[in-house]
Amino acid sequence: MSLRKAYNRRRDRVLLPVAKSLEAHIEKLLKTTKRIDRICARAKETESFLRKAQNKSKNGALKYAEPLNEILDQIGVRIVVFYPQDVDLVSSVISDYFMAIETKELAPEFEYEFGYIGRHFILSIPTELIPEDADEDLLPQHFELQIKTMFQHAWSEASHDLAYKPGHGALDSEQLRLIAYAAAQAWGADRIFRDISDGRIFQNIGKI
Amino acid sequence: MGLLFTMVGEDLKTKKNKLVVSRFPADSGILAEVDKGSLNVQLLERVFMKNEKSYKAVMYRNLTKSSSNWKGKAIDRQISDFNNPTSKYWIKDFLESDFSVTSAHGTTRIAEALKQAANDATDIDLKEELAAAGILLGGFSGKAVSIDSIISGLNLSNSAAEAIRQQVPSKAARAETFQYDHMIFRNIFRFKSVMISNGVMITADASEFDNVVDISGKGKIKKFSTSGEVVNQKIQKSSPKGIL
Known part of the structure; x- marks a missing residue:
């Protein structure tokens, strides 16, 4: 069976229903958590999965020998929050309720660079969300969860859309510079809202 | 102290790596061997299984061959407390693992x-x-x-x-x-x-x-x-x- 066919089968039978259950499960967990803009779960698009399966390591070999088992974001959840401090608050709830096999703080390598920022987790799918009759071979064990501020979310959505626009080539140097500039502005906006909310919201949390 | 068995292999069906660890309480014993016309007798401490039904065991399976993430099932037949089906010592201290549910x-x-x-x-x-x-x-x-x-x-x-x-x-x-x-x-x-x-x-x-x-x-x-x-x-x- 081709990888496309195998993934489509898995996506239709397992990934889509589990993503839907996962979204409802996380919404319930975070019901009383404030300043959450949205929670959305998705099954990875087939083309996106196949593109990722072709990723190569530095030595030129394929990065994933078993893409169906090794690509861990076949189900992805994103939680978008208002302020940078909310990322920590939501992370704390997520860590309490999910078993994490990996936690990553993604940020540009150097202080003078601006680009993708976000907190990523690889988490185990809760057993109760797995349909009783699910085929074990079709079932991934984990999903990826991202927590972002609204500005981080907006930047990553727009920059991803532009970078992978079908029919267009790679972004040129000037476009890349402009996208980095937009990332710097998103970072700056988060910093401003963090500082203002520090005085107006988060200073009171410790007193309650 | 006890006898510790470890087995590593590949699951024939799933082709995934498997690791089995079991631990039995043991007792001391005597080993007698004929050696060049003489009898060599040694006291071996804690080598005999005291009770084959009293053991701790775990079976791990790694999720992908390239992954260091292992998931397993553990059993503890050395405790009879219904409140405590698997001792925390066995899971957390000895195996350095954790429950898959928080x-x-x-x-x-x-x-x-x-x-x-x-x-x-x-x-x-x-x-x-x-x-x-x-x-x-x-x-x-x-x-x-x-x-x-x-x-x-x-x-x-x-x-x-x-x-x-x-x-x-x-x-x-x-x-x-x-x-x-x-x-x-x-x-x-x-x-x-x-x-x-x-x-x-x-x-x-x-x-x-x-x-x-x-x-x-x-x-x-x-x-x-x-x-x-x-x-x-x-x-x-x-x-x-x-x-x-």
Whole structure:
């Protein structure tokens, strides 16, 4: 069976229903958590999965020998929050309720660079969300969860859309510079809202 | 001390790596070997299995060949405490592993199941039994349990056990071990409800119910009395099923 066919089968039978259950499960967990803009779960698009399966390591070999088992974001959840401090608050709830096999703080390598920022987790799918009759071979064990501020979310959505626009080539140097500039502005906006909310919201949390 | 066996291999069906570790209590023994016309006798300490039915074992399977993430199933046949199906020492200290379900998740799962089962129950005896189970669970705090072990440990009636199982339909989820946290449980399962034959239902914090509601009377007829300031009231259009 081709990888496309195998993934489509898995996506239709397992990934889509589990993503839907996962979204409802996380919404319930975070019901009383404030300043959450949205929670959305998705099954990875087939083309996106196949593109990722072709990723190569530095030595030129394929990065994933078993893409169906090794690509861990076949189900992805994103939680978008208002302020940078909310990322920590939501992370704390997520860590309490999910078993994490990996936690990553993604940020540009150097202080003078601006680009993708976000907190990523690889988490185990809760057993109760797995349909009783699910085929074990079709079932991934984990999903990826991202927590972002609204500005981080907006930047990553727009920059991803532009970078992978079908029919267009790679972004040129000037476009890349402009996208980095937009990332710097998103970072700056988060910093401003963090500082203002520090005085107006988060200073009171410790007193309650 | 004990005999430790480890086996590493590949699952023929899934082609995934498997690791099995088992540990048996052992006793000392004597080894006698004929060696160039003489008898070589050695005292070997702690080499004989004391009891083949008393052991700890774990089977791990790595999820992908390239991954360092291993998931396993552990068993502990050296403890008989129903509250404690697998010792924390074996999982956390010896194997340096952790339960696949967090304490908060596992505790929330049983609390919501019990709460929903109690709310759905129309039989007052069943409702009371489930409410009582919520109080008795305090004795499990800090222990490694599963929903299955809680059901058998509390010696619940068949109907109470079934009412809980219906709230957690996944057999695999009911069998998962987690460290029970009664503080989390109390934040979710807070109420005890009593329905009496005149249609009145009294609800209060389960752990405080007996302190705030006086119950008197002999036989089947009881008198319930309580006092306090009215802080909220509502009228339901349909016949009461849940909390008034």
